[in-house]
Amino acid sequence: MESANDGPDLTRVRFVLVGPQSGGNVGAAARALKNLGFSRLDLVAPECDPRGEESRRMAVAAEDLLRLARVHETLDAALDGAGAAIGTSRREGKQRRPHYRLDALAPELGRLMAAGDLAFVFGREDSGLTDAELDRCTHLVHFLASDALPSYNLAQSVLVAAYTLRLALEGSTAAAAPEPLADHASREAAFVHLETALLAIGFLHEDTAEGMMRRIRRILGRADLTPGDVQVVRGIARQVLWLARTAGLSTPAEDEPEHPSGLGPDEE
Incomplete structure (x- = not known):
């Protein structure tokens, strides 16, 4: 711009x-x-x-x-x-x-x-x-x-x-404006949502989740996620959680936390 x-x-x-x-x-x-x-x-x-x-x-x-x-x-x-x-x-x-x-x-x-x-x-x-x-x-x-x-x-x-x-x-030379990237808050919320879903189905385990999520962040980070990409990630997580509940697996009551785990909102 x-x-x-x-x-x-x-x-x-x-x-x-x-x-x-x-x-x-x-x-x-x-x-x-x-x-x-x-x-x-x-x-x-x-x-x-x-x-x-x-x-x-x-x-x-x-x-x-x-x-x-x-x-x-x-x-x-x-x-x-x-x-x-x-x-x-x-x-x-x-x-x-x-x-x-x-x-x-x-x-x-x-x-x-x-x-x-x-x-x-x-x-x-x-x-x-x-x-x-x-x-x-x-x-x-x-x-x-x-x-x-x-x-x-x-x-x-x-x-x-x-x-x-x-x-x-x-x-740099003028070029057609690219699709906007997803902002920081929406990316972090998507990662938390996905982690919750993967924990629910046993793909992640509490003692190793941090390291595996770092790998997942690395994979998804290569894509320069757009707002639409973030919605796809959250849609996958939402469907996984629904299937986990249908199968009787234990899942959190709230599957879409507003803020990343351990890092709260600004309180300036």
Whole structure:
């Protein structure tokens, strides 16, 4: 989608910092975003004062981004309304989705942004994003780095991501608008609904459900789910639960929870 001046609408991109611990990093990230024309900064449970003296000193001329930054209690709240969420991590677990190097994913960024609001998600300075938080992301990326020092500073990561995205958007050509992507809340509700159904028929078991659902998320995540796709997934789950009840299997009284398990709504 383009703005009124025929350029990319950068207000549809949000940069989400989860548990930032250094006010200096928050301020430097705000400055990097403003350098590149971005304006949306979201913070999840910050462990520092994002508008304190250190943050303001490092933001220089980007204090307005600090004032306007939205603070959330949960990542789900910060991703509300986003179509695609790009999680940053250099760690790889045996059940984790494949990582893209950011520059390899760059050609897709314009398409993802055209299909809905885009979020870049960054983890804590000392430990990054948890597995549960990475599960909330539609894509995972890492940055080109030397083996001698592969970890980027948080503010540096924001700068690299913002610069790469801006280059990708500048180089993209106008094309027919793709079908919108399903938003974060509807995707998560569909995954919870499907997990409930698969538990009901014994395909999933309580002690192994988390790992198997991570694999299912990985499979479905490759499809860039649209609102129609989400309805199909929920229709399958609904029918499975109906058949389970018909067969006399034990099923939950409520098969369509409003919020993902363990992660509640925003209470700003």
